[in-house]
Amino acid sequence: MSMEDNIKLIVEQVLKEIAVTEASGKGTSAGTSTGGSVSSAWTSAVAGTAASSPWNSGVGASVYDDADAEDLSTVDLQTQLLVPDPKNKELYLDMKKSTSARIGVWRAGPRPMTQTLLRFRADHAVAQDSVMGEIAEEDAAKYNMVYVKSQCRDKDEYLTRPELGRVLDEDSIRKLEKECEKKPQVQILVADGLSSKAMEANIPDLYPAMLQGLQSMGIRVGTPIMAKYARVGLMDSIGEVIKPDVCVNLIGERPGLGTAESMSAYIVYNPRADVIESERTVLSNIHKGGTPAVEAGAHIAALIKKILDAKASGVNLER
């Protein structure tokens, strides 16, 4: 058994114990019960592991009842000015409106204020949750999409083995061969990528807008596909099976501290196994604070038309 799995087991064990103590001794705070149930030497080590490793954050949430706590990540940072008594408040707020950077957060001595630091960590947690989120077959059914999966077996393998995320597994290939229209002009792929939240947030507006745009230009769209554990390159693998003129991959971007809901659209002409990266046209930063999903959908439709007309994508399109 690997060292990592070993620690995982221990942590799970400890957290279970805490849960038991919590349930039996109501009124005692989480902090003291942790200290009381395990030896102090272990507490610090375990607490450190639990906080920093994502696979435990879900378990931790069910243990500590923080329903009453304010959700820090819901405060709109761009309208929150922490500078006490600013000389020109309106101008400061104007500046804040123009950037998502954390300006006007004031300080405690040379360090950030507690509020700022906690917010920073809260945003980091949101980003981690987004990476770890899973999509399910029901999500695909909602949009009448065919549900497929890369060769990754689980999230851990997805994160550690990027190359497996670019290839369809055997079942999926068979499924596509059976259920999908072949050689359409455009194959649409919706992929979780590194943010399942991006999909939830953008697809409801982006997808219908894009379909409408393609329809208004008389472009034939194939059976849409939704893929789990997918990297950008999975579109190449799908291209080998479906053989569309153009494949568009709507995929969740790696979340950052600014937003966890950002999505990209990668578009390739003649998708196939040996596509090189410069052949991909990309539209990035599709989220509320960036390109709004609805207009992005319309723009992607126009981009696809341009690519179909030019029979080229990526760098080749710009020539």
Place this chain on the structure above:
Amino acid sequence: MSRESILTSVGIDIGTTTTKLVISYLTLTNVMPGSRIPRIEISSKSLFYASEVRFTPFLDRETIDEKGVRQIISEEYQKAGISPEKIDTGAIIITGESAKKENAEKLVHALAEFSGDFVVATAGPELESIIAGKGSGAEEISRRDRCICANVDIGGGTTNIAYYDNGTCIGNACLEVGGRLIEVDLLSHKIKYMAKASRSIAEALPCSNINSESHETQQKGIETILAQMVKSVDEVLFSENPSEITRVLTVNNDLPGVLPQKLVFSGGVSRYIYQKNMRDWWVHGDVGPLLGEAYRMGRAYNTFEVIPGAETIHATVMGAGIHTVNVSGSTVTVQKDCLPVRNIPVIIPEIRNGHYDWISPSQRFLDSLHTCVAFGIPVQDQLDFQSIDELTEIIAKQLPQIPSSPKVIVMEQDVAKVIGQGIVKRLGNIDLVCIDGIRAFTGDYIDIGKALAYAEALPVVVKTLIFNHK
């Protein structure tokens, strides 16, 4: 693909006294990274050619000499080494007293066509005040310092006032106060001509027979008249109840009842406000320098913070040449070759049975003069697909009911592409221009130019004539 393109823009100002022309380059740049939807902005403006200040040619006191003006324009184009075909955009404006001459309206449109493919024709004191305030830098000052900045542009025939609050024009006014409302003989310094406005002041003040008076009395009379002119402007600037004389001098006034913090003077006379120690008061054969002096004695000059503008006599022409053009958003829908279009009224919908209705407000504009209107879409709270789709449905139903061609739709929010595609899906390939990034209100007129060389963005000029938008 180049990230930059350059527009050549001309500005022509035909004033009461002088005519000026500038040619400038506007650099348009895509300010977004390659993986984002392009956003085209005017990244720099540079002056390429400024003409001398020429006298506006008149046939008589009531008629501008069209041939003479054409002559000036071609001469200046030639000196600049540029032909009208090379001009991409710009504006020609007839200002001050000239705008009231009999042939002004006809002339300005004829000259616009003559001056280049997409040169906008404008006339009227409202636009003049805004354009002058942009050219003088008052607009920029109000934005930079987040204050209310007034621009007072004093020309030969009129004084144009515009208030800017944080970069937005919030009102304007125009008075018949100018340096050339009284002309004097260069040698004898005797009054040669008095315009109607100065005659009415003279009659109201006890110097009605000023023309026949002796030299000294005439000088005193002029000073009294000029002081009264400035007093009238002060009344307007301070939003006070206008006196009888002020009411006569006022051409229009829709200034809001607020006081500016800063003040910029521009126009030909402003030179004599900023420049002290004048020697020859009669250098132009008019009372311009004396009027400048009178302004310096006035209340506004001594109350507000006076800031020297970027331009004085050239403020209006610079404003016309450099600051009139906007750029639409780059995600727009334009079908077929239906551009450029000029002088289209923007229709803001009425709300009828909970829905937008463009049809009835359009009726007022669709007459023999205007065959085309633009549907203005108010700012929407909900930008999800369903809401936009419902909005598109309503627009698509109403578009065919008005005879306008092409069908023009303008909006501020970045949704022109999705709405345009929605309309094409419903109505097929009609002549459609659907653009965003444009803030326009009822009463505004817009001009839309041809698409820029490498981007989908379009040059747009919004001619705002009404202020105090809610």
